[in-house]
Amino acid sequence: AQTVTQSQPEMSVQEAETVTLSCTYDTSENNYYLFWYKQPPSRQMILVIRQEAYKQQNATENRFSVNFQKAAKSFSLKISDSQLGDTAMYFCAFQGAPYFGNEKLTFGTGTRLTIIP
Amino acid sequence: EAGVVQSPRYKIIEKKQPVAFWCNPISGHNTLYWYLQNLGQGPELLIRYENEEAVDDSQLPKDRFSAERLKGVDSTLKIQPAELGDSAVYLCASSIQGGIQYFGAGTRLSVL
Numbered sequence: 482a483q484t485v486t487q488s489q490p491e492m493s494v495q496e497a498e499t500v501t502l503s504c505t506y507d508t509s510e511n512n513y514y515l516f517w518y519k520q521p522p523s524r525q526m527i528l529v530i531r532q533e534a535y536k537q538q539n540a541t542e543n544r545f546s547v548n549f550q551k552a553a554k555s556f557s558l559k560i561s562d563s564q565l566g567d568t569a570m571y572f573c574a575f576q577g578a579p580y581f582g583n584e585k586l587t588f589g590t591g592t593r594l595t596i597i598p
Numbered sequence: 599e600a601g602v603v604q605s606p607r608y609k610i611i612e613k614k615q616p617v618a619f620w621c622n623p624i625s626g627h628n629t630l631y632w633y634l635q636n637l638g639q640g641p642e643l644l645i646r647y648e649n650e651e652a653v654d655d656s657q658l659p660k661d662r663f664s665a666e667r668l669k670g671v672d673s674t675l676k677i678q679p680a681e682l683g684d685s686a687v688y689l690c691a692s693s694i695q696g697g698i699q700y701f702g703a704g705t706r707l708s709v710l
Binding site for chain 2 (some may be wrong): 485518519523524525526527528531574584585586588589590591
C-alpha cells in the first residue's frame with residue numbers, strides 16, 4: 482500500500498516571500514501521479530499542480546512549482562511571491578497508474594499554510 | 599461549466615438517525631468518488647463508481663453505509679444509523695476515467 486507523509490503540520494510566511502512544503506511517499510510502483518491540492522476554509526479541494534512520475538521535468542503552474550525527486554520519493558511544492566489567498570491547508574496526494582484500476586488518491590495529513598500580511 | 603455539486607453543505611443529526619448526502623458530478627465524468635475526511639486528516643476513499651458500477655468499495659463500512667449511483671450520474675451516500683464517530687466531512691469527486699479528480703465543497707456532518 483502507498484503512504485504519503487507530510488512532516489510540517491503548520492507553516493507561516495510573510496506575504497511576497499517564498500515557501501516550500503515537503504512531501505515524501507512510499508510506493509513500489511514505477512508509473513504514478515503526484516498532486517498538490519489546496520483546501521481553503523470553504524472545504525473545496527482545489528488542484529494546484531500535478532506531476533507524472535515518468536516525466537523528469539518538474540511541473541510548474543505560474544507561482545507554483547514542484548521539486549520531484551523520484552529516487553528519493555520526495556515531492557515538494559514551492560510557492561513563489563506568496564499571496565494572502567494562498568492561505569489554506571495543502572495536501573500532497575498519490576495516485577497509482579489508472580490502467581491498473583488503482584485510481585484512488587492517497588492523501589497526506591496536510592500542511593496548514595498561513596500567509597502573513 | 600458547473601463543478602461538482604454536493605448537498606447539503608451542513609447536516610446536524612442525533613445519533614442513531616439516518617442521513618443522506620447527494621452528489622452531482624461534472625457533466626461527462628463517468629467516474630465518481632466518495633471520500634471521508636476526518637478532522638485534521640486527509641481524505642480517504644470510501645467508494646468509487648465507474649458509471650453505475652461500484653468498482654472499489656473495500657473501505658465502505660457496509661453495516662451502516664450504503665451508496666448508489668442510478669443511471670451513472672448523480673450519487674447518494676447514506677448512513678443508517680449514524681454514530682458519533684461519523685462526524686466528519688464527506689467529499690465527492692468526479693473524473694473522466696484515469697483523469698484528474700475534481701472535488702465538490704463537501705458536506706460537514708455533525709452527529710450529536
